[in-house]
Amino acid sequence: MISSNQQVLLPILAQKNVSLYLKREDLLHPFISGNKYRKLKYNLLAAQEGGYDTLLTFGGAYSNHIAATAFAGQENRLRTIGIIRGEELYQKWETNPTLKFAHQNGMQFKFVPRDVYRNKTDRQFLKALTSEFGSFYLLPEGGANLEAVQGCEEILNPEDARFQVLCSCVGTGGTLAGISNSAQAEQEVLGFPALKGDSRLPARQVLNQDIRKFAKKENWKLISGYDFGGYAKITTELVKFINSFKAETGIPLDPVYTGKMLFGIIDMVRKNRFQPGTAILAIHSGGLQGITGMNQKLKKKKLPLLDI
Numbered sequence: 001m002i003s004s005n006q007q008v009l010l011p012i013l014a015q016k017n018v019s020l021y022l023k024r025e026d027l028l029h030p031f032i033s034g035n036k037y038r039k040l041k042y043n044l045l046a047a048q049e050g051g052y053d054t055l056l057t058f059g060g061a062y063s064n065h066i067a068a069t070a071f072a073g074q075e076n077r078l079r080t081i082g083i084i085r086g087e088e089l090y091q092k093w094e095t096n097p098t099l100k101f102a103h104q105n106g107m108q109f110k111f112v113p114r115d116v117y118r119n120k121t122d123r124q125f126l127k128a129l130t131s132e133f134g135s136f137y138l139l140p141e142g143g144a145n146l147e148a149v150q151g152c153e154e155i156l157n158p159e160d161a162r163f164q165v166l167c168s169c170v171g172t173g174g175t176l177a178g179i180s181n182s183a184q185a186e187q188e189v190l191g192f193p194a195l196k197g198d199s200r201l202p203a204r205q206v207l208n209q210d211i212r213k214f215a216k217k218e219n220w221k222l223i224s225g226y227d228f229g230g231y232a233k234i235t236t237e238l239v240k241f242i243n244s245f246k247a248e249t250g251i252p253l254d255p256v257y258t259g260k261m262l263f264g265i266i267d268m269v270r271k272n273r274f275q276p277g278t279a280i281l282a283i284h285s286g287g288l289q290g291i292t293g294m295n296q297k298l299k300k301k302k303l304p305l306l307d308i
């Protein structure tokens with residue numbers, strides 16, 4: 001499956017003579033958005049080939065991966081179990097749009113406190129989960145494994161070789177690794193982490209190491225400074241940027257990943273980080289299901305909302 005590249009037309013891009021295209025992976029599937037579709041593809045095949053009837057995975061309350069896994073499980077007649085971070089959600093998950101959607105698609109939840117959630121890769125913990133739920137195909141948090149990276153290697157197609165710069169959002173970095181692997185060695189692959197890193201250098205080093213496990217080329221690097229305080233953190237400046245980007249280009253962005261990346265790209269264009277004549281392709285990795293949940297949070301804080 002190939003998604004189309006849409007040119008972004010903004011005065012600042014014309015002024016700096018930089019062309020920017022967005023690969024509309026957000027339009028791949030109505031419910032399994034963007035890179036989650038790519039990351040699930042070979043995992044679903046592996047689960048079916050292994051004879052599993054259950055998928056088990058991990059995520060937070062607004063996780064695109066949780067929503068996507070629930071829907072994909074339903075479509076492929078696999079039972080899905082979500083280990084959800086935050087015990088307190090047990091009382092109120094029905095008011096959370098992501099969890100409600102996942103439940104409507106058959107996902108069974110286990111809510112765990114944050115300190116227990118941290119054991120998500122621990123052998124003993126996984127063994128205990130097997131005793132509780134029976135055998136399952138394990139999708140790691142964020143869906144990042146070899147099969148996921150293999151799927152993300154299919155995002156680019158041969159025509160994309162004409163771009164000098166490729167940009168990807170970064171959570172676990174699985175998507176970035178896939179892009180890097182299928183990019184040309186001379187293309188520059190930039191990753192925009194949506195999680196906090198700067199003030200805690202070790203966290204960023206861990207991310208770099210994780211990506212290196214899957215990325216075979218040296219053509220990529222991480223760009224700091226556009227995480228807006230960390231995962232699912234948002235400011236009024238970012239909300240305004242996402243709203244005006246949509247008004248001016250017609251393209252919706254999500255508040256957790258793609259909004260931060262596009263903010264970063266436009267800021268870098270403004271600061272002359274790209275040579276005149278540069279052609280940039282940024283991957284719109286989806287995530288639009290998260291807008292409703294984010295607006296609930298913004299409303300509670302009496303802050304400006306994202307346009308829908």
Ligand SMILES: *Cc1c(COP(=O)(O)O)cnc(C)c1O
Binds near residue numbers: 064065254257258288
């Ligand atoms: C999950 C997600 C990402 C992060 O992908 P990784 O492969 O974990 O880095 C980026 N963008 C969107 C929209 C996502 O939902």
